Structure formats: C-alpha cells, structure tokens
Amino acid sequence: MRLFDTYSRGLVELPPLPGPIRMYFCGPTVYQRIHIGNARPFVLSMWMKRWLEQSGYDVRLAENITDINDKIYRAAPGASAELAAAASRWYVEDTDLLGLGRPDHEPKATETIPEIVELIGKLVDGGLAYPAGGDVYFRVAAFPEYGRLSGREGDHKALHNPSEEAEREELKQDPRDFALWKAHKEGEDTVWESPWGPGRPGWHIECSAMAEKFLGPVFEIHGGGNDLVFPHHENELAQSRGAGSEFARIWMHNGMLELTGEKMSKSLGNIVPLRDAVEEWGRETILLFFLTAHWRKPIHLSDAVLAQARAQAETFRNYFVGLEHEPEEPERDELARVLDDDFNTPDALALFHDWRTRGRTASLLWGLALFGLGSLAEAASAPADLVALAEKRSKARASRDFDEADRLRGAIEEQGWEVRDVADGFELVPK
C-alpha cells in the first residue's frame, strides 16, 4: 500500500506485512461539541485502521484529545477543566454515533504531563530550547530542518510562529520560536509544576509527548487536517526530531470540509455539529458523504450533496431488500487495487456501485461493512411484526379499505419505519 506523504511530496510505500503500522492522528481541542468537519480525520483514521487490519497488518492507532489549550481557557474562564472534561465526553459520544469503533489509545494532555516535562527538559539540555520569564521556548535556529514539512524553509517570515496561543513575543530570541511551556497566568484554573516554574504545556509539545508515549520514538503514519501542517506539525516534528527521535515516517494531511461554494440552507447551518448532522441525516448518509471525496481533497458540504449521499444509501439499501444471496468469496483484490493506491475512497464507492449492478452481493456486503455501512444490508430486514402489519395493509389496500390501510401505515411509522408501495408489493425502510 502507498500513501501520499506531505514531507516528501510523493507516494510512499508502507512496510511489508505484518507491519506494525503505528498511527498518530491529531484529535480535537475540546471546548464545544465537534463539528462535522472535525469528524473527517477521525473517520479517515478509523477507516484506515479497519482496512489495514483487514489487510493483515498489526495496527496501533493513537488519537489524542487536546484538553489543555488557550481556546479552552478562553471558552470557560475559571472553569476550563470542567469544560474540557465535559467536551471530551461529548467528543467520544458523538464519534461513537458513527459506529466505526474507537482508536486503540485516546490520550489526553492532562494525563501526559510527566512525559511532556521530561521532553522539554531534554530539549533544554540539548540546547534546542531555552527558559525565559517562566516560559520555555523552542530555539528554531538550532534546528536546520525547520520548515521542510510545510515547504516554508528559507522563507524566514513565513516561519514566524503566529501568536494564536498568546505567546509573549518579547521573550523570544527569534520570531520563529514557539512556546513549549507557558508560565501560569491569572485566570487559568489549571496549573502544573515544572523545573521552570508553575504553568502548563504548549499545544505542540503535548502531541509530541503523547505520540511517543503510545507509539514509541518512530512510527509509520502521522495524520491530521491540512490546517495543522504549519505550525502544529512543523513544530511537533522539530521537537521530536530535535530530541533525537525519528518520529513519523509518513505525514498524511486530509483536506478541509468547506461550507462555501453554495448557499447553505438555514437548516444545514444549524446541523453542522456532528451529533445534529447524524440525527438529521443518519450515520450512513454521513459516512457515504465522506466516502465521496478523496481524503487529500477538500470536501464540500451542502444540503444537495447530503441528499445525494442519502440517495446512494437508499440505493444500496434497496438492493438488499428481500435478497437471498449465494455464499461467494468477496473480491478483495478489486478493492485493494483502489484502497492500496493512496486510499482512494471515491473509487471504492464506484466499485461498490459496480458490484451492486453486477449482483456481487457478498463483495458488496463485505466492502460496505468495512466502512461501517454493513447496516445498509441489515436494515433491509424489518422485524417480523412490522412485516405482518405491512402485509395486513397490502390486503386492506387490495380490498379498497383505505382507512384501515392508512391506520396501519401510521402504526408502522410509529415504530420508526416507512412502508413504500413498489411494483411487486411493498418495502419497509427505516425512517
């Protein structure tokens, strides 16, 4: 299998079976319910894990929860710890709705402080970091590789670390430097001890420490959104390699979810939190929506594309209605051809439709299940009592007792199903 790597700007082969394949994906900063766009790296990482395991690899996935960050302090002055704890639970609840399972490790920054302090100490001892006014800064000038990941090397100005994290510019020896440790400030309700005084870690060092704690000094894949290449991942790389670890071998950056390009309806604007989107559209529609775009490309969200994704879900669901299939071997190689080539999910989706039209039921079931869509086949079989109600309704219609037919339709709908009249009878579809 090969994947596009941001660092080398080309396709890189994964090691031979059975690996291991160790993966670290940057998870959310927890201060609110996650939005559907935040779910993209989660979905990608879980799909990758499932496919690689299916391929015979020994996979370990760590996906962190950033629960110490300026955004959290700002969102809940004096109560950031409570907010972060609640929002961490929301994140797990909301991503659980997708039915893709969970990463092997979901470390939190608050649980990794000793490792973070140790890593900063190593950088200070090695001359790659310096304490200043209770803070500690990374000394970019001491790390010549700085800027290579983001392609900004040589462009001094483009490498100035933005002060989104409220850093004290006057303490920096170089505007490219960034904070590893920040002295405790008035109004921050969480604080930890360190050799440089009380404070808390910077965002970037948290991920370096968490990745190494669970995956070791070298691992195969580091993932996250495109928006993290600079400065977050550039800084992670500098910290970890500066401290002597090889760190990630492949950097995979997913494209952003974009709401632009089409006027959004008010309803969609209101359902952008993942939880609401799943409630409104159903988990299968959301997963099919993510399948439609290659992970490296932007993905455009609108009512129209969600409606198209829902129509595709219906097409697959209808295919399985009342279908008896012969046991056959899934055509694994056909799917491997597209997934092993930079994990091309739009081509996988096209293959699923091809299998559907060619009546390759076993392959289709297997392929959909891999992406968490096996329920499209299961949902086709409604509970027996509902089927009995629908049959009664068909008889009522046949004898032109439309009042009784309507009553039975209502009874079926009350149980969350919709009965539809089709050429050769009826079908039951979950609402």
Ligand SMILES: [Zn+2]
């Ligand atoms: Zn990170």
